[in-house]
Amino acid sequence: MVDKKQQRKILIGKLIHLSIIMAVATVLGVFALKIILSHYKLEHKPMELGGEAKGFRTHSRSGTYMKLANLHFRLTDEINMQVKELIGEAIPKAKGGVVNFDDVNSFRIDILSGEAFVRTGVMEFIFNNNVFNYDGSPLKNMKMEFFDDDEGGKMVKKLRLTGDMKLVVWLGFEMIGKMYLDREKTLMVIEAERIRSLGNPYTKTLLDAVGLNMEKLLPVPSGRGITMSGNKIIVEPFKIFPPPQIGGFISDMRVQNDGLQLFFSSKTKVNFPPLPVKDVKNYLYLYQGDVKFGKLMMIDARLQMVDATQKSDFDFYLKKYQLPLALGSSKIMRDGSVVATIPDYRDAIK
Structure with a gap:
């Protein structure tokens, strides 16, 4: 027979053992709950209305x-x-x-x-307000016009650029040239053929004679999407447009009387x-x-x-x-x- 004192000891031992099991279970439960809540917070937290998408993950593609x-x-x-x-x-x-x-x-x-x-008209605005709109700019009030010009008995699309050019003082100018696409580099090229200033049709000839050209006369700082090279204006088309940033490959460009038709591939x-x-x-x-x-x-x-x-x-x-x-x-x-x-x-x- 087990006396009452021994029964009491056995009962106390069982209670202590049960308490230990419950304490361990509680700790494990809390730990598991924290893991679940953390996972939910990172993976399933709904977007705050109107806020940024932070901490949000899905299996969708990035774009x-x-x-x-x-x-x-x-x-x-x-x-x-x-x-x-x-x-x-x-x-x-x-x-x-x-x-x-x-x-x-x-x-x-x-x-x-x-x-x-x-x-x-859109290109005019970009040139005047985005490209050449900075302190010390050598050009202002630019106008663009595409027209048909007789070149050796063949009608060719030409570009007429007019505006004001700063050569010590502001002078009116007119430039006639071609606009074409450099497909390999995806650049637009404006090549000057004739330049007049103050009605003088020999301006370009005189500039060439003294070793000057548009590159030396009209320096443009880097980062504006345009570069002067000799008597060529090199345009990086994707850099002159406002955000969002646009990229791609221009496979062809066709000059029309009222603008440019661009083809991408x-x-x-x-x-x-x-x-x-x-x-x-x-x-x-x-x-x-x-x-x-x-x-x-x-x-x-x-x-x-x-x-x-x-x-x-x-x-x-x-x-x-x-x-x-x-x-x-x-x-x-x-x-x-x-x-x-x-x-x-x-x-x-x-």
């Missing part, structure tokens, strides 16, 4: 493919291009980031294929799925990748922005997309893609 059709694509109030069809890729500059359309400096656009048209081919809305001609489509618009976040994007009217080109302003988007309507399709029908920017601001 989003873009398909543009019949767009009046605005980069600023004055700078735009006419896009017939263009395929590109928007890539975040930060590693592991999302494509944040509210910050045009946070991503770049690599153009893969298609064509776009830049009007003469690359070895990269994108297999887009069928569009959510097929019977439209004016649209912008985003495919794959994570994309942020204001307080909205799309994972593995499938977004088609459709012109509400379809009567003329789709007037889309990248920096001010919120206004027409707020005036439009959105629909979630069966496959999870989103279709946003929005008015032209020009109509939204009326």
